[in-house]
Amino acid sequence: MFLENSSKEYDVIIIGGGITGAATARDCALRGLKTLLVERGDLCDGASGRNHGLLHSGARYAVTDPEGARECISENRILRRIASSCIDPTGGLFITLPEDSLEYQEKFIKACRDCGIDAEAITPEEALRLEPAVNPRLIGAVKVPDASVDPFRLVDANILDAVRHGADVIKFRAVTGFLKENGDVRGIVLGGSSIRARQVVIAAGIWSAHLAELGGAHIDMMPSKGSLLIFGHRLTRMVINRCRKPGNADILVPGDVVSVLGTTSDKVPFEDCEDIRATGDEVSLLLQEGINLVPELSTTRIIRAYAGVRPLVVADKAASGRNVSRGIVLLDHELRDGIKGLITITGGKLTTCRLMAEMATDLVCEKLGLKIPCTTAEKRLPGSKVRKSGKDPVHKRAAVGRHGSEADIMDFNAKGAGEIICECEQVTRAEIEYSVKNLGVRSISDLRRHTRVGMGTCQGSFCISRVAKVLAEVLGTPDKADELVKDYLQERWKGMSPVLWGDTLREAEYMHKVHRK
Amino acid sequence: MTYDIIVIGGGLAGCTAADVLAGAGKKVALFAEGLSLHDATEGPASPKAQARSPYSALSALSAKGVTVFRGDSIVKADLSDDGSHVVRVFSRNLGDEPLVAGAFVLATGKFFSRGIISYMGGVFEPVFDADVEFEPDHGKWFDTDFFAPQPYERFGVRTDEAGRVIKGGIIIDNLYAAGQVLAGEPLSDEGIESSGRAAAMEIMKKW
């Protein structure tokens, strides 16, 4: 259940509503633990919502990090099955350009095969036939089982499953401290109130360092900023990678109806993490590199630029972000720091979220003296149930595309339920009502994360007032509509302004004329 | 085709200028590439209610004798050798048919209607390649507060005091800019109308 506060005592409290926390909450709930997840903002507000949305096959890491690659391919296969509604099995293509080397491609194929990743070399002609938009200068290409994953929906699905198995969720409340007895953690403090639990798991991405500090432990983390660009439509069917040592802006992912190009990698101070935004220099860098993958990026509208922070745990003294271990980091603070009741799970990748959750939950169970097997690899997530095939009505198709079988519990029969409220992304009233009811949505930005409302090419110019009106009605605060619009536009502006030229500037002029009276 | 005046742009400024000029008995042609930002933001809310009204301003001009080219745009202009005079212009639809007039009004608006076009490195005016005032540093094109006045709104073509367009430092003596295409403080609807009227008055003084 979504709660404002709780006086219950829990087996486990998980801090962080990103993918790691959500997956851990699901695993704990599925194993029958009394579970609470606490998130200071909305679900998927941090790095989980600010990445490529790439379901790695592991190919990208095969040469440099075979262990990570093996984890990826194994989790890739599991997620395709249990989270089918969040995944678009696009496949991936690693292209070799004349400035790269075919020797590396050979090494890459071998490394993939050693890790159990299907990697099939195809001719440049075949690659261009599959993907007419890729750089025609390519001299080699390899097909791998990469895919596109919607991180927002993956978090939602995990949360929904956790809630449906008895877990509680508190959003929009920050953990300000820990309940401590004899140096051991016995729960959390949320401002004025506290909630007791037998185990607390920190799963808060880059903010884990700060939380561990509050709990009395120290984790040496390094915030690594990654900036990305969103282009207005799908330029390719497959994920496109450069076949070389991983570098800047060398992945293009077809995510839902857009293309996402990324990423950069720069060390930033902790204080920057709260309001992270892409800079003009990063946009230039991304474009310069991106056009080597797909030249058409140079003439395609950029809808927005955004940035996230990778939670890298420092394992050595490397200065820049990319060589630091991105492997899964599970810290048993009892063993490590003598603090009973506290665990941190961080590092890792979106692709390995389920595995991270399994590892963290195994440790929780061990601490609680329980032996309950993990079932998250077998049980399908909400939305990924097998649906009867057959044509859905037009106004329902986008909802099915986003939420899979969950769309079947949306009420499309009520009066006005099928009305499209956000036209770019074809979001209906039924979908908005579902999100408010099931996912604790409060603002348009929250709604956006769960439905794609306002994520389209107009970024809300045309229909955001209508969205606000419907949302305010559903929330039962019809007089708050204008406020919802204001917050939303301010947030959109953050991503639009670094790419304010061409059609995006035209859109901005229209947006200003409509909304700034 | 020969007219007294050719108005480029069918928004508020262009329609106002054409209306004044036609009212004074001039033979006016107006090119409206699509409807305008004003139409988009002030138009009727429901398409079912008034399917005909987005064109009401242009229809009224037609009724006044203005030759209105809907959905057509001026794509090319021939200037005199010294660059101080527009001799003829050409439109996308009319192709090689020369469009001749004594004076021209540039009322193509800003970015929305592509009166000026921006790209990553700058801003240009697409018909005459007129001089455009803009901030060279892209980081200064916007205010981080969405609701604040935005620097990009001040971008536009340079003109002399009479509103004549400047290209390469040379005043084009029969090309008058009106409305949002102008550089400087963004105009209110009333401001746009009065700049359209002003351009018409200047033209009637001289041409």
Next chain:
Amino acid sequence: MQEKSISTANLEQCLKCNLCTLVCPMLAVNEQYPGPKKAGPDGERYRIKDPEYYDYALKYCLNCKRCEVACPSGVKIGDMIQTARIKYGSQSKIRGLHGLRDWTLASTDFVGGMTASPIAPVANAVLKTGVAKAVLHGTLGVDRHRTFPAYSSEKFENWFRKEALEAQAGFEKKVSFFHGCYANYNYPQLGKDFVKVVNAAGYGVELLEREKCCGIALMSNGFAAKAAKQGRINLESIRKAAGPVLTVSSSCTHMMREEYPEVLGLPNEDVKDRIMLLSRWLYPRLESGEVKLNFRKDFHMKVAYHTSCHMQRMGWQEFTLGILRKIPGLELTVLEPYCCGISGTFGFKKENYGYSQKIGELLFSEIREAKAKAGDSAPFVVATECETCKWQIEMSTGITVMNPVSIIAQALDSE
């Protein structure tokens, strides 16, 4: 990078301003139709992701291109919708008698070739009977209110070869004539009027080596491959013809100039500028003095000009109006360019008849008003370059509609 006119992908230029939505005639009368923005650029983003997002309600698009005329961003909304219909809504999915009906309506060459012959009077009589109409309405789904345009007993091509070809040899300068199906099968007089005007201008007329129906009806009924095949033949013939290739129908002209490349994927850049309506060719020549036409002194006619949708999209009405204004005794009014609603074969289908008539009502009342104002001191006609507008306006108002070419021909002083 990101320079000049960025976004080569045309759908990206859509700012969602909805001006197209405001001017769409179909949306105003039919709420099943999603409207140009949703059907065009919005839908296209989703169709690129997955063709399953194709919406069969796109069949309601009239292809009038009014969305494109209104669009401040240059988005080819109409072309995008046509292309989507071809790509995702293929005719193979429409089977049975309606499929046969669509094929019959679309195959102007085949049906016209069979019917425009000595059997024409019989065929016309049969098609006009109540029994035939009931059968067509009930089985094929051709609306009972419609009458098929009458077929001529002699094709224009035959007439030309027999009666006009020889005289053309006397002209030093020549133009080619793409006559189109209507002039060939239904109303050869239009072709004869064309020859008369061009000859009066001092030019001879040649037919193309091969002319097929431009394919617009095939395209809009989902037979794109067949349309493209005919398009290739036409373009080939046009390439072989040396000078201008003149036309009398705005729809054929728009099809060959704009939709061949944009919708059917047939490149025509090399010949596009040579394909044009007679008025587009004639007006500049009259203006420059290269051509002089003598008009009758006793000509009297009140003409209300209707800009057909495709004429409006091409933006050429001023060429026609410029010529009509030169005719002494011709009193001209220009109608507000509303859509007549028929959209080629669209309005012939019984499921569309109601929409067609509702859409056309704005135009019909404008025409009735113009006629009332005109009085009866001279014959009143509506002029338009589109033959299907003609059928629709004549059926709906009872007022005679003429192609401007025929008006010019009638006004010529041929002595």
